[in-house]
Amino acid sequence: MAPRKDAVSKKTVAKIEKLAEGVLKAVAGGKNPSLDIPVRSLANVKWSDKRRLVELGSQKQKRYFFNVSMAKKFMQTFLVSEACKELIDSGKTTSIRDLYYVTKHTIGDTKQNTFEEQDESDPIIEDLEVTVDALREELHLFAARKGSMVGPITIVDTGDTIDLRRMGSGGWAVPSIVEENIITFKKHEAKYVLLIEKDAVWTRFNEDKFWKRNSCIIVQGGGQPPRGVRRLVQRLHSELKLPVYVLVDNDPWGFYIYSVMKQGSINLAYESMRMAVPDARFVGLSSFDKDKYQLPGNVSIKMDDGDNNRAKQMLAYPWFRHAKWQKEIQEMVRSGLKFELEALSRRGISFITEEYVPKKLKDKDWLE
Amino acid sequence: MAPRKDAVSKKTVAKIEKLAEGVLKAVAGGKNPSLDIPVRSLANVKWSDKRRLVELGSQKQKRYFFNVSMAKKFMQTFLVSEACKELIDSGKTTSIRDLYYVTKHTIGDTKQNTFEEQDESDPIIEDLEVTVDALREELHLFAARKGSMVGPITIVDTGDTIDLRRMGSGGWAVPSIVEENIITFKKHEAKYVLLIEKDAVWTRFNEDKFWKRNSCIIVQGGGQPPRGVRRLVQRLHSELKLPVYVLVDNDPWGFYIYSVMKQGSINLAYESMRMAVPDARFVGLSSFDKDKYQLPGNVSIKMDDGDNNRAKQMLAYPWFRHAKWQKEIQEMVRSGLKFELEALSRRGISFITEEYVPKKLKDKDWLE
Numbered sequence: 030m031a032p033r034k035d036a037v038s039k040k041t042v043a044k045i046e047k048l049a050e051g052v053l054k055a056v057a058g059g060k061n062p063s064l065d066i067p068v069r070s071l072a073n074v075k076w077s078d079k080r081r082l083v084e085l086g087s088q089k090q091k092r093y094f095f096n097v098s099m100a101k102k103f104m105q106t107f108l109v110s111e112a113c114k115e116l117i118d119s120g121k122t123t124s125i126r127d128l129y130y131v132t133k134h135t136i137g138d139t140k141q142n143t144f145e146e147q148d149e150s151d152p153i154i155e156d157l158e159v160t161v162d163a164l165r166e167e168l169h170l171f172a173a174r175k176g177s178m179v180g181p182i183t184i185v186d187t188g189d190t191i192d193l194r195r196m197g198s199g200g201w202a203v204p205s206i207v208e209e210n211i212i213t214f215k216k217h218e219a220k221y222v223l224l225i226e227k228d229a230v231w232t233r234f235n236e237d238k239f240w241k242r243n244s245c246i247i248v249q250g251g252g253q254p255p256r257g258v259r260r261l262v263q264r265l266h267s268e269l270k271l272p273v274y275v276l277v278d279n280d281p282w283g284f285y286i287y288s289v290m291k292q293g294s295i296n297l298a299y300e301s302m303r304m305a306v307p308d309a310r311f312v313g314l315s316s317f318d319k320d321k322y323q324l325p326g327n328v329s330i331k332m333d334d335g336d337n338n339r340a341k342q343m344l345a346y347p348w349f350r351h352a353k354w355q356k357e358i359q360e361m362v363r364s365g366l367k368f369e370l371e372a373l374s375r376r377g378i379s380f381i382t383e384e385y386v387p388k389k390l391k392d393k394d395w396l397e
Numbered sequence: 398m399a400p401r402k403d404a405v406s407k408k409t410v411a412k413i414e415k416l417a418e419g420v421l422k423a424v425a426g427g428k429n430p431s432l433d434i435p436v437r438s439l440a441n442v443k444w445s446d447k448r449r450l451v452e453l454g455s456q457k458q459k460r461y462f463f464n465v466s467m468a469k470k471f472m473q474t475f476l477v478s479e480a481c482k483e484l485i486d487s488g489k490t491t492s493i494r495d496l497y498y499v500t501k502h503t504i505g506d507t508k509q510n511t512f513e514e515q516d517e518s519d520p521i522i523e524d525l526e527v528t529v530d531a532l533r534e535e536l537h538l539f540a541a542r543k544g545s546m547v548g549p550i551t552i553v554d555t556g557d558t559i560d561l562r563r564m565g566s567g568g569w570a571v572p573s574i575v576e577e578n579i580i581t582f583k584k585h586e587a588k589y590v591l592l593i594e595k596d597a598v599w600t601r602f603n604e605d606k607f608w609k610r611n612s613c614i615i616v617q618g619g620g621q622p623p624r625g626v627r628r629l630v631q632r633l634h635s636e637l638k639l640p641v642y643v644l645v646d647n648d649p650w651g652f653y654i655y656s657v658m659k660q661g662s663i664n665l666a667y668e669s670m671r672m673a674v675p676d677a678r679f680v681g682l683s684s685f686d687k688d689k690y691q692l693p694g695n696v697s698i699k700m701d702d703g704d705n706n707r708a709k710q711m712l713a714y715p716w717f718r719h720a721k722w723q724k725e726i727q728e729m730v731r732s733g734l735k736f737e738l739e740a741l742s743r744r745g746i747s748f749i750t751e752e753y754v755p756k757k758l759k760d761k762d763w764l765e
Contacts, residue, residue, distance in 0.1 A: 116746075122604060123746050124597035130742045135695055142695055174596055175543065175619070177570035186565020197554020198579055202545035202570035204600070211566055228542055229492035232572070236490060251543070327503055327510055374498045378484075378491050 035210040037167060038117045044161035045114050049107070052094070062094040064106060067159040067299065074298040076347040081307035083292050083348075085159065085299040092156075105153045106160075108132045108143055113157070116169035122206055125151055125170055159299045164208075166260070171205035176258040177228070178203055179235055180246030182217035190215070193246070198235060203248065205257040207264065214269060218244055222265050223386070224258075224309075225249045226277040226286055230370045230381070237382040246271070253286050259304045262290065266306045273306045274395065276386065279314035280332070280367035281339035284349075284358070287311050292348045310395040312386060314370060316360040322385060328372035332365050353396055403578040405535060406485045412529035413482050417475070420462070430462040432474060435527040435667065442666040444715040449675035451660050451716075453527065453667040460524075473521045474528075476500045476511055481525070484537035490574055493519060493538055527667045532576075534628070539573035544626040545596070546571055547603055548614030550585035558583070561614070566603060571616065573625040575632065582637060586612055590633050591754070592626075592677075593617045594645040594654055598738045598749070605750040614639070621654050627672045630658065634674045641674045642763065644754065647682035648700070648735035649707035652717075652726070655679050660716045678763040680754060682738060684728040690753060696740035700733050721764050 034042070048064070055062040066089060067073070073086040094103045112132050116123060123131070129147040136143060144150045158165055165172070177200035183192050186204070193201055204211070223245050225231045231249035234240065240247045246265065250258035266273050275290055277283030291309040293301025315321075319329065332340070340362050343349050349358060361367065373381045389395060402410070416432070423430040435441070436456040445452045462471045480500050484491060491499070497515040504511060512518045526533050533540070545568035551560050554572070561569055572579070591613050593599045599617035602608065608615045614633065618626035634641050643658055645651030659677040661669025683689075687697065700708070708730050711717050717726060729735065741749045757763060 121746060123601065123742070124739070126597060126737070127601075127739045127742045127746060130696060130737075130739045131746060133695060133743070135693065171597070171600060174600070184565075186567055189563040189565040191563065191565055195557040195559065196569070197552075197557040197559055197572075198574070199554055199559075199570045199572040201564070202567045204565075204567040206566070229494060229539070232539060232542070233491065233495075325503065327501060328498060369494070369498075371492070371495045371498050374491070374495045375501070378489060378495060378499060 034117070034120075037208055037210040038120075038169075041161070041163045041167045042114060042117050044163055045110050048110060048161055052107075061096075062103075064092045064103070064160060065089045066092055066156050069155060069159060069299065071295065074295050076292075078347075080302075081292065081348070082301040082305055083295055083298045084301055102153065102156075105132075105143065105149070106156060109150065109153045109157055113168040113170065122169040122171055125154060125165070125172065128154070128170060155299075164260075164300060164303060166206040166208050166256070169206075172256045174203065174205040174257055175251035175255050176203040176249055177201060177231065178246065178248040178258075178261070180217075180222075180240045180248075181219050181244055182246055183215040185213045185215060187211055194241075198232070200231075200235065203250075203255075203257050203261060205255065207257050207261045209264075212261070212264075214265070217246075217269065219246045219265075219269070219271055220244045221272045221274060222246045222248065222262055223312075224254065224262055224273060224275045224290060226252065226275075226283060227370060230276070233378065234382055237379050239382045239386070243387070254290065256304065259290060263304055263306050266308070273309040274312045274390070275309055276312050276370065277314070278367070278369045279316055279318070279361070280330075280369075281336050281343060281361075283314070284311075284343060285339075288343075288346070288348060308397075310397050312389045312395045314368060314373075315396070316357060316364060316366075318385075319366075319368065322373065322376065324368070324372055324375055328375055329364075329366040329368050332361075332367050336367060337362065337365065351397070357396060402485070402488075405576055405578040406488075406537075409529070409531045409535045410482060410485050412531055413478050416478060416529055420475075429464075430471075432460045432471070432528060433457045434460055434524050437523060437527060437667065439663065442663050444660075446715075448670075449660065449716070450669040450673055451663055451666045452669055470521070470524075473500075473511065473517070474524060477518065477521045477525055481536040481538065490537040490539055493522060493533070493540065496522070496538060523667075532628075532668060532671060534574040534576050534624070537574075540624045542571065542573040542625055543619035543623050544571040544617055545569060545599065546614065546616040546626075546629070548585075548590075548608045548616075549587050549612055550614055551583040553581045553583060555579055562609070566600070568599075568603065571618075571623075571625050571629060573623065575625050575629040577632075580629070580632075582633070585614075585637065587614045587633075587637070587639055588612045589640045589642060590614045590616065590630055591680075592622065592630055592641060592643045592658060594620065594643075594651060595738060598644070601746065602750055605747055607750045607754070611755070622658065624672065627658060631672055631674050634676070641677040642680045642758070643677055644680050644738065645682070646735070646737045647684055647686070647729070648698075648737075649704050649711060649729075651682070652679075652711060653707075656711075656714070656716060676765075678765050680757045680763045682736060682741075683764070684725060684732060684734075686753075687734075687736065690741065690744065692736070692740055692743055696743055697732075697734040697736050700729075700735050704735060705730065705733065719765070725764060 052062040068088040073088040077084045129150040134143045179196045179200045275287045293305040420430040441454040441456040497518040547568045643655045661673040
């Protein structure tokens with residue numbers, strides 16, 4: 030017996046069915062069936078000043094069935110659509126690697142495979158996402174997962190009520206799919222969300238019970254946060270109206286992690302609306318913190334050519350054009366130095382939880 | 398006020414103090430202070446047939462204070478010892494990256510730093526571990542963490558009672574330090590532990606509630622399991638007498654993950670006793686499963702030169718010398734093919750949880 034579908038799943042299935050019906054109608058009318066697929070190339074990505082997001086533009090391309098160069102991709106799009114519909118119908122989720130295997134067949138008596146490698150099926154998934162306007166999580170596909178979370182909030186995860194105030198040193202492991210049909214928020218006393226780049230630093234915040242003393246949710250994504258963490262932070266912000274603060278290393282990679290959480294990324298521009306938090310605030314590390322917090326010179330690390338080029342590129346990004354950000358990045362380029370969150374431990378291992386972050390928040394010493 | 402120390406911490410501090418007292422005694426007696434440090438090089442690593450573990454031999458080297466080439470390392474050893482003792486005294490833990498920053502100083506008016514890079518402090522930590530015979534976790538140092546766990550067991554993690562039967566889709570995030578002073582086991586109905594290589598496959602097992610239907614604990618470490626996961630599995634095995642089964646890809650990397658969980662690794666031979674489970678069983682994927690479970694040819698992946706060389710090396714390892722393992726690895730080399738756990742999804746996405754693993758366990762079709 031197929032499980033009863035929730036509202037999210039019903040909506041997604043309807044979108045896939047609509048796609049298929051359009052094609053069937055064209056066939057019945059004697060026309061060449063086609064799909065209108067939004068273009069995902071850089072040329073169709075733009076910065077929206079109004080929404081403060083990296084967004085996909087309005088360009089579309091037609092994918093025809095009766096076209097030698099498009100027929101295979103057309104077939105692949107429906108293979109993937111069908112597999113996703115079956116996943117949703119059976120109430121199961123799976124990985125994009127798994128989907129590749131599930132949809133890989135040798136066609137008839139030929140030696141032709143539907144897909145040769147996963148790098149053929151992944152772009153088809155992205156095509157489907159933008160065409161039917163559904164996140165891959167809504168198509169019941171999950172990505173690699175990393176990250177953990179604790180804080181003064183109770184959640185329900187697939188029927189289990191979980192008190193994130195009582196998760197010990199480990200925390201709750203953030204899954205990849207965190208849509209409303211999987212995760213809901215219950216009672217909470219949180220005043221904000223603190224997204225921490227590094228798991229080791231998160232462990233310091235958890236061990237020092239920072240989240241309890243400061244009534245906040247702390248979450249880490251093991252470097253660049255995976256989709257599950259970003260989407261969950263976005264939901265905590267939009268549904269519970271919690272401000273989001275981002276704590277990263279003082280290097281171009283840290284700034285990039287912040288900018289993806291805040292504006293979305295160029296690669297996944299079509300998802301910015303539901304993955305990004307334009308109001309997110311950067312609480313450090315700033316290039317000016319070395320002086321402000323009296324750190325010795327020997328904790329700095331010299332930037333390499335890659336770092337320098339990356340920092341200079343960032344100066345040109347529209348989302349870093351605010352005078353404060355320009356000053357920040359220029360100082361990094363000028364000094365040629367970067368430094369890590371752990372460098373604050375020269376002032377004591379709990380300096381970061383007891384003085385650095387509390388002072389940043391109290392003085393509103395953040396960048397936006 | 399310093400927190401009251403638990404038994405584990407008291408023992409570790411006593412070991413560090415004994416080390417320091419030995420040096421002080423030498424100084425008082427007008428002798429050149431020295432440390433006896435077990436040698437961690439490959440030449441001092443051996444396979445123990447009796448304990449079925451990769452172990453450190455008995456070679457030691459003397460590190461003298463009054464010796465131009467050893468004085469700096471001697472000083473570094475005590476800097477690290479002192480920092481660890483302070484961590485234990487204050488009831489805090491930290492990362493090895495953090496410890497590097499904490500112990501990095503510029504000496505007096507010189508331009509000489511105690512440590513230039515972390516690759517200088519890490520080996521000193523390992524020296525200290527083997528010299529005082531304490532895992533780095535007992536020195537209150539943690540490593541990077543990955544991995545999640547669910548199953549029919551209740552644990553206590555730093556005072557919080559956590560029911561791993563009610564952890565939703567996310568699971569409990571396994572911390573890096575899982576010693577008895579942090580994690581204890583309470584009521585459980587588990588019959589065994591299943592260690593799964595891949596987080597995506599673990600998610601399948603969790604979603605299908607495999608652990609509930611089969612009364613087992615499922616844990617994943619995101620590829621090669623980090624120290625926390627290995628130590629926790631070892632504790633579940635030794636304290637609760639639970640058999641351990643390992644589920645990995647059919648490739649040399651998968652076999653390696655299995656062998657590290659079972660025998661320990663050459664690099665960390667001095668920890669095998671407390672990190673490895675010599676009774677662990679390999680439940681697949683086996684090179685013979687392609688035929689046994691009727692998988693189509695197109696899910697195999699051709700091995701590259703690196704894979705082939707790695708597989709041939711493994712044939713020579715004493716811990717793979719059993720006839721069954723020789724046959725297994727020879728088949729991999731002969732076919733030149735590897736395949737992933739996800740390939741089983743060609744038989745249906747829940748084939749692995751509903752048929753493959755249950756049949757392997759029922760038929761006792763494992764390798765040891």
